[in-house]
Amino acid sequence: STTSIQNNVAAIALKFSISLMIALCFIAIFITVFIHKLLSPITSLSESLKDIEAQQPSEIPLSSVLEFDEIIHQINLILSQSQHSSEQLEDTDRKIEIKVLERTGELELKSVQLEESLEKAKEADRLKSEFLANMSHELRTPLNAIIGFSEVLIQGLDGQINEAQQNDIQLINLSGIHLLTLINTILDMAKIESGKMELHYTSIN
Numbered sequence: 064s065t066t067s068i069q070n071n072v073a074a075i076a077l078k079f080s081i082s083l084m085i086a087l088c089f090i091a092i093f094i095t096v097f098i099h100k101l102l103s104p105i106t107s108l109s110e111s112l113k114d115i116e117a118q119q120p121s122e123i124p125l126s127s128v129l130e131f132d133e134i135i136h137q138i139n140l141i142l143s144q145s146q147h148s149s150e151q152l153e154d155t156d157r158k159i160e161i162k163v164l165e166r167t168g169e170l171e172l173k174s175v176q177l178e179e180s181l182e183k184a185k186e187a188d189r190l191k192s193e194f195l196a197n198m199s200h201e202l203r204t205p206l207n208a209i210i211g212f213s214e215v216l217i218q219g220l221d222g223q224i225n226e227a228q229q230n231d232i233q234l235i236n237l238s239g240i241h242l243l244t245l246i247n248t249i250l251d252m253a254k255i256e257s258g259k260m261e262l263h264y265t266s267i268n
Contacts, residue, residue: 195253202246210239 213236215221217229224232254260 191253195250198246199250203243206239206243206246210236210243213239 213232216224216232217236251260
C-alpha cells in the first residue's frame with residue numbers, strides 16, 4: 064500500500080541520515096586528528112629552531128598556533144649562522160695552511176742546517192782520525208825509541224856509565240813510559256768513542 068511504501072521510505076531515509084551523520088562525524092574526527100598530526104611536527108620544528116637561536120629551551124602549550132613566517136625566519140637565521148661559521152672555518156683553514164707553510168719552511172731550513180752540521184761533524188771526525196793517526200805514528204815511534212835506547216844505556220850495553228848518569232837516564236826512561244801511557248790512554252778513549260776498540264778475551268782467575 065502507499066502508506067507502507069511511505070513508511071519504508073521514511074525508515075530508509077532515517078537510517079541514511081543517521082549513517083550520514085555518523086560518517087560525517089568520523090570524517091571530522093579523522094580530519095582533526097590528521098591535521099593535528101600534520102601540524103604537530105612542524106610546530107615542534109618551529110619551537111626547536113627558536114630554542115636553537117635563543118639557547119633557552121621553553122615549553123609551548125599544545126594549543127599554540129603555528130606561524131610559517133616564523134619558521135622561515137628561524138631557518139634563515141640558522142642559515143646565516145651556518146654561513147658565518149663556514150666563513151670562520153675557511154679563515155681558520157687559511158691560517159692553518161699559512162702556519163703549515165711556515166712550519167714547512169722552518170723544517171726545511173733546519174734540515175739544511177742539520178745537513179751542514181753533519182758535514183762539519185764528518186769533517187771534524189776526519190780531522191780527528193788524522194790527528195790520532197799522526198799522534199800514533201809521530202809520537203809513539205820516537206817515544207818507543209827513547210824508552211828503548213834509555214834501557215840500553217841503563218843496562219850498560221853501550222858501555223859503563225856512572226851513577227849520576229844512570230839516575231838521569233832512568234828519569235828519562237820513566238818519563239818516556241809515563242808519556243807513552245798517556246798517549247795510549249788518549250788513543251784508547253778515541254777508539255772507545257768511535258766504537259773501534261778491539262777486545263782481547265782471555266781466561267782469568
